[in-house]
Amino acid sequence: MSWLLLQLAVLGVALAAAVLILISFVAFITATKMPHLHQHEEERFFLNARGQKETLPSIWDSPTKRLSVVVPSYNEEKRLPVMMDEALGYLEERQKQDPTFTYEVIVVDDGSKDQTSKVAFKYCQNYGSDKVRVITLVKNRGKGGAIRMEQMAIACGSRAHLEKESIAQRSYFRTLLMYGFHFLVWFLCVKGIRDTQCGFKLFTREAASRTFSSLHIERWAFDVELLYIAQFFKIPIAEIAVNWTEIEGSKLVPFWSWLQMGKDLLFIRLRYLTGAWRLGQTKKKN
Template sequence: MTGVAGDPAVSVVLPAYNEEATLEDTVEATLSTLAEFLPDGDFEVMVAEDGCTDHTPQIADRLAARDERVRHVHSEERLGRGGALERAFEAADGDVLVYFDTDLATDMSHLEELVEAVRSGEYDLATGSRWMPGREADRPAKRGVPSRGFNLLVRGLLGSDVRDHQCGFKAISREAFSTLADDVEDDHWFWDTELLVRAQRQGLRVKEFPVAWEPKGDTKVDLVRDVLGMGSQLGRLWWQLSVRPRITPRVSFGAGLLLVAIAVALMSTYIDFGEVVREMRRADPRLLAVATVLYALSWPIRGYRYGDILHELGFHERLGFLTGAVFISQTGNLVLPARGGDAVRAYIVKMRRSIPYPSGFASLAAERVFDLLTLAGLSGVVLVGYAASGRLGEVIVAISGGHPAGRTAAFVAMGVGLVAIAAVLGLVFSARSDANRIRTLVSRVSSDSYGRVVADVLERFVGDLQRVGGDPAAFSRVGATSVVIWAIDVLVALLVLVALGVRLEPVTLIAVCFFAVSVGNLAKVLPISPGGIGLYEGAFTALVVGLTPIGVSTALGAAVLDHALKNVVTLVGGVVSMLALNVSLTTAVEETADMSETDALRE
């Protein structure tokens, strides 16, 4: 930081990224305009230079050396527009913090009104507006239409009273900025909007006034910045302010139970649950106990497989910790909507073992890919076996006929299986080519720095996946472990059927169990209900009934017992693991939700 200032009342910050062509004129215009209504020594102009790659830093240094009212706040790395503003505001001396875009698109005749609105103490925050009645900006359609659409979304979703959230012409008091700074999470283009919305939510006094504005230079809609970046931030803020405060753990659990209750109510229209309960009661408790122990033994194998995946990414952890992390994440998936437990595992390995979020999510993605590939492969092998034996028609009838719930689940499973196979093939071919084309693809739709940051994260994510899929030995090892894990899952279902007194030819029973368990687990991949309760039972029952002489009551009883037994083991293991690792599921969920997007991007 160069240049020296006195103790000014007003600090004007000019966010600058590669502004060598306009910066000097902008600084001179700002100084002369401020001098028209403020005493000398009552203001400073700060150039918030944000990791520029042109001659902007040198120009800013020269201006600061020439005029003590000018300061240069330099950043070696790209902080983003919001990040650069926050850094400069924290370093500023003034009680009134002002910023506007360096292209001076807003007429500088409005600067006094902007400053005095806050300096007078009448308002905490002031912003210019291009869309207020009587002074609407004459903007080209490619600028005006997206801007109006965005502002309508912000007003509708977030309840803002401001008409123009993105006008780069704002002032805020030091006290108000201190109040809001820790809450504003975005570091880039959405920063303005979040500042205004949070100010209104906290009851701060906001003034919006019309300004004369003229577009400078050319612009274009940037897909990553404007659609993915701004859109995701809008959704994130809406969730934080409007939805999450209403979703307590009790509400979340209740919603999951409600979904299950609805599914049960629909199923009860064509299933005699009294008969199902009677079937379940006559199950052999000794075989159920064996099935429970067998399923519990599969969890260290899951931990070993997860450790194998992390090992390929350069992280080495103990089996006990990894098994506990898997237990906790799967417990989260049972009680949280939308497979929220997966994000919890990424949080655990980050907080407990400093594994970066991109690598944590990549390891989870790799695990899911192997799971889906194994399940699709197992069901495919059985399907080929049925076709070779001339019984393919029975499979078609089982999937297309029968109960609506089972039919829906079976079709969902087929879709998930096809997607899984496509994803694995893409991963394998990508890994073999050693080419990561993410940056090229992102650059085709985005020239903004936000797009470059997104490309950095995606490159790391895809690169981590390629490291697992690109090593033949690791691929084979993880694949073999996955087969063992799901073979145990199938064996548990087989023991449950035998415990209910089912007597079939061993080959038929094994084939049906492999097919039913594989399709059932593929069906529950969609996060429709916590733990896939309902989808799994529907697919399992439809296939068992369609491919064997087993009745609906027995098949559904087996599906319910099989799923319940596995969920109980998961819950018990999850609770024990949370105690052993000192992890609170609710705290992990809250802190995972609080994790800002930029935290992940900075990893």
């Protein structure tokens, strides 16, 4: 009996090893090179308030603003005004209090099928293209693709302090998915950050150029790879509690999005582990 159990144990270990090798092989051969920041010529430009094309500045250029706020948007014609009104109201008030404070809000329309760009462009006309710019991606690339289109340090907004309240409003299934995702993030990629998926992240220009130029993932798990890269380069990261209010109408489907993120987390780890993706010193690009 003991001999049979030993054989079964050995067989189980062998099968697990074979599966891991197979997954690693698939992760390696399906690894892609870092996507180009601009895949389409049209994405090199934005429209100013008069509707004229202007060349989009690069993150490698000298800074002209104290703060750049990048807003990735996909089919958000109804929710965008709520966010823009509140954000611009705060930024304008901040500028009145401190005239040296300068800002820009960059709305990146991630290939929307609705009127997201037109809604955003109205703010450009009202506030001027010096403060609000709209970039329209020709092809939908996900949250990471949209954000990449814009002393090293990163401040991560965290909703972890709101977790108990949010759990009370979730189903047991969604709570289980949430804890499973948090475990995978901790086990495979990023340690020490309780909320990797919060949409608020503040970068110094140096940190942004170092991390964004090394990204591969363009969809929801991009936040995790971004923080993985930051920890690899030993960029200081601070997690800061924020008050976060969800606006109704989210396009996120929890089960399928978390399934996709789980697959991406595994591939992130395996592709860096096998050397399919490598991190090195970032060089300035034209």
